[in-house]
Amino acid sequence: MIQLRDKRSTTRRTYDCSQQMSSLLVPRGVRFIVNDRADIAAMAGASGVHMGQDDLPVEEARKICKPPCWVGVSTHNINQLRAANSTSADYIAVGPIFPTVTKENPDPVVGLKLLRAARKLTHKPLVAIGGITLASASEVYAAGADSIAVIRDLASADDPATQVRKYLDVAQRRLFTRS
Numbered sequence: 001m002i003q004l005r006d007k008r009s010t011t012r013r014t015y016d017c018s019q020q021m022s023s024l025l026v027p028r029g030v031r032f033i034v035n036d037r038a039d040i041a042a043m044a045g046a047s048g049v050h051m052g053q054d055d056l057p058v059e060e061a062r063k064i065c066k067p068p069c070w071v072g073v074s075t076h077n078i079n080q081l082r083a084a085n086s087t088s089a090d091y092i093a094v095g096p097i098f099p100t101v102t103k104e105n106p107d108p109v110v111g112l113k114l115l116r117a118a119r120k121l122t123h124k125p126l127v128a129i130g131g132i133t134l135a136s137a138s139e140v141y142a143a144g145a146d147s148i149a150v151i152r153d154l155a156s157a158d159d160p161a162t163q164v165r166k167y168l169d170v171a172q173r174r175l176f177t178r179s
Contacts, residue, residue: 005050095149100129131152
């Protein structure tokens with residue numbers, strides 16, 4: 001799954017980029033998610049949209065991005081988790097698990113404790129977000145994440161493709177230990 005997260009571009013540029021990415025990724029079986037913009041996700045043929053706490057509510061985004069499109073939502077505390085669990089969200093993001101530098105005004109770090117609580121609270125897939133590295137990925141999965149979101153550790157890698165393969169290896173090992 002790949003998410004387009006661009007907080008600074010114009011609507012037109014976000015749409016053009018989303019349309020191009022969707023046409024390249026979706027036919028290859030890659031789930032492509034647009035951040036914040038349900039309208040652009042739907043128009044561009046994306047696989048879904050990811051909503052933050054200050055974006056459209058999940059049910060409003062769902063009116064625009066109808067199934068099979070996914071609607072995901074970020075959460076940063078137990079009350080937000082409970083609220084997200086009662087929606088039609090296809091997955092719930094939890095974090096930031098660790099300090100992150102990819103957001104201008106990040107929410108307070110929630111650590112693995114909130115992720116563990118989230119796992120007990122919901123059966124929906126959980127995506128751990130915020131400051132995750134290859135060194136911490138295994139413990140994040142062990143705390144209850146079904147998947148992890150990574151930006152900095154991939155963007156700063158000398159060879160991002162090799163780094164992605166390493167993350168996929170960690171995810172694969174985690175999958176086999178759950179079975």
